[in-house]
Amino acid sequence: MEHLAMLYLSNNYLSGKIHNQWRDLPSLGIIDLSGNNLQGEIPSSICSLPALFWLKLSSNNLSGEISFAFQNCKGLTMLDLGENRFYANIPKYTGKDFLSLSELRIRAKMFSGNIPEQLCSLTHLHILDLALNNLSGSIPSCLGKLGALNSLISYSPYKPSRSDLYGPQMQMETEMELEMEMKKEMELSNNLQGEIPELITDLSTLGTLNLSHNRLTGKIPEKIGSLQRLETLDLSCNHLSDPIPLTMSSMTSLNSLNLSFNNLSGPIPSVNQFLTFNDPSIYEGNPELCGPPLATKCLMPNDRDADGNQHVKTHKDEDENENLGFYLGMALGLAFRCYELMMMNLNRLRRMMGAEHN
Structure with missing residues (x-):
């Protein structure tokens, strides 16, 4: 089938490994094997397809490292590897070589390490879904410079229509042919730390921002109100x-x-x-x-003022009572001392009078 352009085998019960014979399909641009029970590693020959731009392998049992399997897939605009059993770090070459990527989904896998700053070079990226991994470290502030998330250029991913799959006789079933505009998304629920970068608020056309279930600290950026197109915001389960x-x-x-x-x-x-x-x-x-x-x-401001005044009044009363006791003690002490001096003088006077009488 050397003229095959699209291969859709998703949501079946296919098992076993992905075969390694892709070089004889020079026209194949779209592969969707998602929602099966495929196992083993991804064959590196899949990236030898010169026309490949759309690859979806999510929801399988694929495993191993992906660092070598995709290094030559430089023409991809969509890559979805979510919900498999891959491990290791996110390859840094993803941001260096995949400059055409508009959609990157590697959700719910066993990736660890930091989010590589090289991803900030993906200027066409509309969807970044790294959620439900074990990524750590801080959120790179340069993600706030992703140009496509600060642009009014919409992203309408390729979606197969009935006419694509079954021929022009299904052209009238428009409900399967309408391409809904994909919202621009950033999903980073992991084990990330530090503060929410202020530059994230520059992504003015972002539609979904999910930073939940991390260990983020600090405050919500004051400029977050500039995200005027944001429809979904999830900051739950952090330390903000x-x-x-x-x-x-x-x-x-x-x-x-x-x-x-x-x-x-x-x-x-x-x-x-x-x-x-x-x-x-x-x-x-x-x-x-x-x-x-x-x-x-x-508490209303008046309530707080009343409480505050009462608090001040209480302390004032306590201070006044302490001062009264202090001065009263001094007065009693002086009175007692004066009485002692008076008695001493009276006794001295009596002795003097007695001496004169004698």
């Missing part, structure tokens, strides 16, 4: 602190929010989009947060 930035109230596209299980404090914003977030579970696990939809009420 300080109040929720008021700039988030301007994120009118936001329809899914999760800030639970952090160390956030202060009142929950109560304007604009926050009025629609009525589920208290998205804020739970932050004992110092207050205000609707939580049951914990925030």
